[in-house]
Amino acid sequence: MGRDLSALFDPVSVAVVGASDDPAKYGHAIAAQAVRADGRRPVHLVNRRGGTVLGRATAPTLSAIGEPVDLAVVCVPAAGFEAAVDEALECGARAIVAITAGFAETGAAGRARQQAVAERVRAAGAVMVGPNCLGIADNSTDLHLASDTFAPGGIALLSQSGNLALELQLRFAPHGLGFSRFVSLGNQADVTLVDLLADCARHDGTRAVAVYAEDFADGRAFAEAAASAGKPVVLLTAGRGAASARSAQSHTGALTTSADVVTAACRDAGVELVATPRELTVVLAALHGARRTAGRRVAVLTDGGGHGVLAADAVEAAGLAVPELGAPARERLREVLWEQSAVANPVDLAGMGEQDPGSYAATVAELLAADEIDAVLMTGYFGGYAASEGGLGGGGTALADGEREAARLIAARQRTVAKPLVVQSMYPHSPSCRALAAAGIPVFDATEDAARALAASVDGVAVPGVVPLPRPAAPLDETGYMGIRAALEAAGLAFPAAREIHDESELLAAAAEFPGPYVLKALHLLHKSDAGGVALGLAGRDELLAAFREMRARLGATAHSVEAMADVSGGIELIVGVQRDPRFGPVAMVGLGGVLAESLRDVAFTLAPVTAERALRLLRGLRTAALLDGVRGRPAVDVGAAAEAVETITAFAAAHPEIAELEVNPLLVGPHGALALDARAVRD
Incomplete structure (x- = not known):
């Protein structure tokens, strides 16, 4: 069910502690916003000097208000923060928004102070956002407790950056997007990103959730919450390119970066991962249109060859297809276009729009009706005729009127079909394009944005979800080669026969237990092959004994493993690894393995554990x-x-x-099964 955050987003009353008439202080900005909704609930301003703020009488303390306070916004200096929180709890506050900074972000001492306050808040049955946050807002309940006004809409923004919220507000406006809620996450001492995501998923006024996070804390819980949200979640995050903080001691560790982990978690959870505020806006604009498609076949409609070719390239770069239209569809297009128009896909009006703007609408209608097409991208000059009444070619008012009518017809047609339609225009702010946008058709000025929007509209790939972690097993006593090999074999993984040996007599005894050819491995090395600690294809006892003497003299190993040599003919060597990420827990990697694992880097990632069904899809998705x-x-x-x-x-x-790291490399897969040929583990 999640935590009850009702007092945070729809409190009975609000008090701003640290309200001020000084425009340089945050208590001034918060107070100015808070009193905007004075008619919705009582709003009290608290200033320790008393007097007035914003022309309203203030109370010197929360206690002096003389009635319970449901939500308290604390904007006082750090030295007075704990006392303000304690007084708020004594006055019955069920929620606290802590603007005050100077806690975990300053080091260990600040973190300890922050934790102590959070524990007192929880003990009182209250909730706290922050500290070190910039406030919250909920347009559905007229709650305005941030320094800026946010246009109403259906997007909940959960952000570690206040300035980013301001930028997104500017980017949202042309697409008719607005905010249902805004929450500045701050240090997340009590209420976390996961708590807020779960609450926004239950919020009727929120259609999609946008997240900007630099640190997930519990990334796996975030993925689980996003997977079960039932609403689109779009994530913008920073620092994905940095390698894992842990010094890698296996191929898995060397191949896994923070970017891989975050990308895998988002794919598993069905989260749209974006790289910039612009891309975040593009994806939300597409999702706001609420039209989804299970297919990836896109028709490109253009009024100029260059725009059409560039759009087709952008669509394919976004992972979609631009298939050639079949003969019946081309014939239907021929009936509405003139002879020089191209109808194969991209469909090029080739100047017909200048003669008859209605040809845009007629062509869009035909493409949306085509069974072989899942979505349409219209690109080029549309919008330019109405942008300037002179229009291209001097058509004047007639062309402008015709284009506006075409926009009306396109919007009407789009309302009758579920297929996505996006538009790229040289004149995205023209009356015609604004009419399309008002009808819920995303309009962009960049071709790559239109293609990305279509990619966000495709939901044909099943979201695997996040498999719950199993109950921890009894810790392993031995994680050396032979120990981890035995543990995996007991779990059901097949290995060739093997015996640990320490001297020549034990080696000869092992050779008598199973026939050659043999493999000899030195056991004190993590990367045995790289150090020359593996000898393969030893035909019999004499070759095995000679290899043992040479290897022991060269490497000084005290223990070796004698193993049956697997038949590698007709097999493929894979690598399967799991690395424990500090934020997302165990992350699995599968790919082409053997000694070329790091060179080829043909690998895929997902959160572990992995079902066989999911593993099959990952293997089928490899380049090789x-x-x-x-x-x-x-x-x-x-x-x-x-x-x-x-x-x-x-x-x-x-x-x-x-x-911390587990790796099976190589996992030999042949026509009749799979056999693990080597395994290694690194303890945390």
Whole structure:
């Protein structure tokens, strides 16, 4: 159900502690906004000197108000913060918005003060946003407790940046977007991003949630909340390009970056991940149109060849397709266009729009009706005729009127179909384009934005969701090679026969237990192959003994493993690894493995544990996936067995939080099953 945040977003009464007439103080800005909704609920201003603020009488303390306070905004200096919070709780406050800074962001001492305050708030049954935040707003309840006014709409913005909210307000306006709520996250000492996301998911006035976060704290809980939100969640985050803070000790660690982890978590949770405020706006504009498609086939309509080619490239770069139209669809287009028009896709009016602006509407209608098309992108000059009554070619008022009528017809047609339509125009602010935008058709000035908007409208790929973590298993006593190998084998992962040996007599005894060829491994090395600690294809006892003597003399290992040599002919070597991320927990990696794992970097990531079904999709999505089905006479391998092995490995790693990195490399997948040839683990 989540935490009850009703007092935070719809309080019975509000008090601003630290209200001021000094425009340089935040208490002035908050107070000025708070009194805007004085008719909705009582708003009390508190200033320790008393007197008036904004022409209103103030109380010197919260206690002096003489009645309970439901929500208190605390804007006092850090030295008086704890006392202000304690008084608010004594006066019955169920919610606190802590503007005051100087806590966890300053170091250990500040973090300890912050934690102590948060514990007192929770003990009182209250909630607190902040400290070190910039306020909150809820347009659906006329709650204005931030320094700026936010245009109403259906977007809830949960942000670690106040200035970003101001930028988004400017970017939203041309698309008719506004805010249902704004929350500055601050230090999240009590109320967290996850709490707020869950509450916004339940909020009737919120249609989509936009998040700007630099630090997720509990990233896995964020992914779980987003996956279950039932509303679009769009994430803008910083620092994704930095490598993991942990010094990597495996191929998995070397290949996994923060960007990979965040991208995998967003994909699993169905979150739209964006890189800039502009892209965030584009995606929200597309989602605001509320039209979704399960397909990726896009028709491009243009009035100029250059715009059409560039748009087609942008659509394909966004992961969509621009298929050639079939003969029936081309024939229907021929009936509404003139001879020189191109109708294969992109569809080019080739100047007909200058003669008859209605051709835009007629062509859009035909493309939206085509069964072989899932979405339409219109690009080019549309909007220019009405932008200037002179228009292209001097058509004047007639062309402008015709274009406005075409816009009306396009909007009317779009209302009757569920397929997405987006527009790129050289004149996005023209009357014609504004009419389209008012009808819920996203309009952009950049081709790449229109293509990105269409990509955001595609929901044909099933969201895998976030698999719950298993209950922790008993910690492993031994995570060396033989120990982790035995533990994985007990979990159901197949390995070749192996024996740990320490001297020549034990080596010969092991060789007698199973036939050659043999593999010899030195056990004190994490990356055995790189250091020359692996000898393969040793035909018999003599070769095995010679390799042992040479390897022991060269590397000084006290223990070795003698193993049966697997038949690698017809097999594919994969890598399966799990790294424990401090924010998102265990993250799995699967890809092409062996000694070329880091060189080829053909890998995919997802939150662990991984189901076999999910593993199968990841394997099929690799660049080299064609190898799995056999090429140039090689047999197809048992991809199902590989997927089951991935499930076993990732479930094991997820159940052992003491393991920081676990890797099986290579996992040999052949026509008749999967066999783990090496494993390594790094303790946390």
